[in-house]
Amino acid sequence: MHKLVRSQRKPPRSRLLRLMKYTLYSGLFGAAFLGIVLLYLSQTSLPPADSAKNSQLIDLNGQAVTVFSSSERNRKYVDLDEISPWLIKATLAVEDRKFYDHYGFDIKGMLRALLVNLKEMDKVQGASTLSQQLARNLYLSHERTWSRKLKEAKLTAQLEMKYSKDEILNMYLNEIYYGRGAYGIEAASQMYFGKSAKDLDLAESSILAGIPKGPTYYSPYNHMKNAKDRQKIILAAMVETGLITQEQADEAYNQLLSFQSPQQRTRTEEAPYFRDYIRNIVVHELGFEESMLEHGGLRIYTTLDMDAQRAAEAAVASELQNSPDLEAALVSIDPRNGYVKALVGGANYRVSQYNHVFATTRQPGSSFKPIMYLAALESKKMTAVSTFNSQPTLFHYDDNRKTYSPKNYGDKYLGEIDMRKAIAASDNIYAVNTILTVGAEQVIQLGKKMGITSPLEPVPSLALGTSPISPFEMAAAFSVISNQGRKVTPVAVLKITNEEGHTLYKAPQMKEQEQVIEPAAAYVLTQLMESVFEIGGTGNRVSAEIKRPVAGKTGTTSTDAWLVGFTPELSTAVWVGYDKGKTLGTAESRRAAPIFAKFMENALEKVPPKIFPIPDGxxxxxxxxxxxxxxxxxxxxxxxxxxxxxxxxxxxxxxxxxxxxxxxxxxxxxxxxxxxxxxxxxxxxxx
Structure with missing residues (x-):
């Protein structure tokens, strides 16, 4: 029986022949299929390239407000032999070292990037070849889908079939976006250095080759340090690939470059600082390519309220029109849903594109005090009738090893006062007594819960707002007070669609609001902050302009003037000051309050006045x-x-x-x- 079973088994040689046949047939079938695909791709025409479609910023009412492209698309086509060899070498070294060795796809590069990204648990390294980038820029939207990836692969293969490597490289260098409306290396060379692309030296080439990765982030006009850091990476890559020596790299990096003055836009623009804010979100937070944002036909649906935005711009302009060099910032957030309704980042966008709304170098002064008083109320260590003596005081802290001696503005001291009077008059002595009673660490912890991300120093002077905080953070923190202690993360982009209307991004649905402050404590503080706009309060002189319940706090340092406040519908931070730390005069230090008052009343002109809801407790x-x-x-x-x-x-x-x-x-x-x-x-x- 045993012998019979063995005799019925097929010999090993027979199984091997069958496996060889199967492999041969599979190979022939695969080769035939690949041949058919390649034949199809070679016979199929590439779609018409159209990368000149303006992306639009849409406001909260669905109206197109502005576009993200420059007023004029700046491009001049040049042949490859009209481009500096240094620029070509720098671009290949940093973007696609194996460009002349692959057929459109760098398999080793893909695997290497995959391993690095898996190790870092994030997408820290890409592997797109120049051919893939060109296909994406010329023909595709920014959809992050498998279908788009397949289309990109198809178009990349077609480009490689129909054009030589030099032709692909030439198209790439004439198509890639270099920022400020400059498409292609010739336009970029003329804009940044005022010379033809063929005349670029190594230092200039290594700067320009770094810009396409992030045309705003690596622009020498916007962020010189970022541009120089990127240049160093490119020069190191050229040394690594043997294109230049280390001595040449060091010489190029240390070379003093002469940039052209950036061209200013001449057309009238609406909400330019808000547009730049959205650009930063779309590119750096949501991961869209800047060239796609510039001319990819995207529609960016935002939280911008144009009535509020125009009110903000008018309020800033009215108070700064006769004050050369004086800057301002205004940002307003709906505390109920976190929508950023209006944003003005400076006095004049054409003069300076720097957005002061996000400046983290400004001391909020006394406008920070409500956060501290909220900590005192919520901890129940103090109430509205807790008193301190407002008089010159030498405070001891850090186990009596250090002292602090603050002063009141104008050396005015009020004697025995309660919290309401201290908030209205912005008394510094009362404030320092409060932070020493509550504890600086508890104040810092509460500030973080409310949305303050800037570092806060645990010292008594924190009570007077000596730790720099951006206007955006202040508006976000005060929105928590207005919203009965509930925190809502600020949001500005609601949805992004492509030109066909397909949704590429949609903001996550708002989660249940986080209760970070006891509602009763937020309400009591709101009542106390209303005193700022009443007789004896630091905001009393603008109270006649505000015809609705409003709470807020002024803040003044030698270089900064603030008013941060809110109604049930808007939380608004206004800052006024000079760049480079120039001291404010008396007149300039009083500009923040009227800007706040004019904006709030005009922005809410169509909204009936509402009381602050009264919670239990x-x-x-x-x-x-x-x-x-x-x-x-x-x-x-x-x-x-x-x-x-x-x-x-x-x-x-x-x-x-x-x-x-x-x-x-x-x-x-x-x-x-x-x-x-x-x-x-x-x-x-x-x-």
Whole structure:
């Protein structure tokens, strides 16, 4: 039986022959299929190239506001022999070292990039060849799909079949985007250096070869340090590939380059700083190629409210028109959903494209104090009637090893004051007492929860806003107070579509809002901040221009003036100052408040005034202004004050009349719809 089974098995030689036949047939079939594909590709015409379609910025109402391309598409075609060999070598060294050795795809490069990206758990290295980049720039949208990748592979193969390597390289160097509307190396060479591409030296070539990777980020006009860092990488690549020596690389890097003055746009533009803000998001956060953004026919749907934007631009212009060199920034965010509604980054975009809204070198001054007072209220270590003596004080901290002696503006000291008075008058002595009571670390922790990303130094002077913070961060942080303590991440891009209407990007749906502050604490602070715009407050002089409930805080340093505030619909930060740290005069230091007032009233012109919603956990009681205790009928100066439930005073004033008079804390009443007559009503009621 055993022998019979063995005799029925097929001999090893037979199995080997079958395997060889199978392999041969598979190879022949694969070769035939590949031949058919190659024949098809060779006989199929390439689609017409069209990379001159303007991408549009769409506002919140669906209206096209502006385009991302320059006013004129700058291009001049040149032959390969009219381009400096240095530029060609630099480009190949950094973009595609194996260009003349592959057939459009660098398989080793792809595998190497894959390994690096897997190691870093991020896309830190790409592997697109010049042929692939050219196919993408000439024919494709920016869809991140497998179908687009397949189209790119097909078009790359066709380019390699129909054109020589020199022709592909020549097309690439005439097509690639170098920033500021310059397409192709000849236009770029003329724009940056005022010379023909054939005359570029090694230093100039290595600078220009680095720009296409990020035409804004690596532009010597915008970020010289980034441009020089990229140049160093390119020169090192040329040394590594044996194109130049290390001595040549060092000499080129240290060469002083003479750039042409950047051409200014001559046409009138709407929301130019907002457009640049969106450009940065689309390119650097969402990963779209800048050339695609410039002329790829994209439609960028944003949160921009053009009524608010025009109000912002008009408010800034009205206060800065007679102040040469004075700069300003304004950013306004809807606290309910995080939408960035308006953004002005400077006094004049044509003069300076620097966006001060994101400048992290400016001290917010006293406009930072509400974050500290919020920490005091929420911790229940202090209330609105907590008092400190406003007088010259030498503070000891760090286990009495250090001292700090702040001063009030104009050396004005108010004596014994409570938190409401301290916020309204912006008293520095009270503020430092507060941060030493609460603890700087707790204030810093709360600031981070509210959206402050700039580093905050845990020292007593933090109470006076000595740690630099951008206007954008301030507006985002104050939006949390306006939104009853709920944090919403700011958003500016809602959706991106291509020219066919296919969605390439859609903002994630807003998650449930994070409650980072107790609603009652946010409301009590809001009530205290309203005092800034009342009699005795630092914002009182602009209160007549604001016809709705508004809360805010001014801030002034020797070089910066701020007003950051909010209504239920908008959280707005306004900054005014000089670049290079020039000291502000008295007149200039008072420009932020009227900009804020004009903007808020005009931006909300069509919106009925609304009160700040009153959450649970808030009580109001009448207190005696002198003692901070519960007022009796005999107290001559009593006022209605708000507290977190459980922190209100429990003792009655005994300094007036013949003794205690029973009273109960009163519930907070709804506020009126108009800020002006609400203030009058409060004063009438208290009288």
């Amino acid at each position: 808030v009580v109001s009681v009448y207190i005696d202004s002198a003692t901070g205790k519960l007022a009796t009928a005999d107290c001559p100066d009593k006022k209605l004050e708000v507290f977190l439930q459980g922190t209100e005073p429990t003792e009655f004033c005994t300094e007036h009349g013949e003794g205690e008079q029973p009273a109960e804390p009163l519930p907070v009443k709804d506020k009126s719809e108009s800020h002006s007559w609400w203030s009058d009503l409060k004063r009438w009621w208290m009288d």
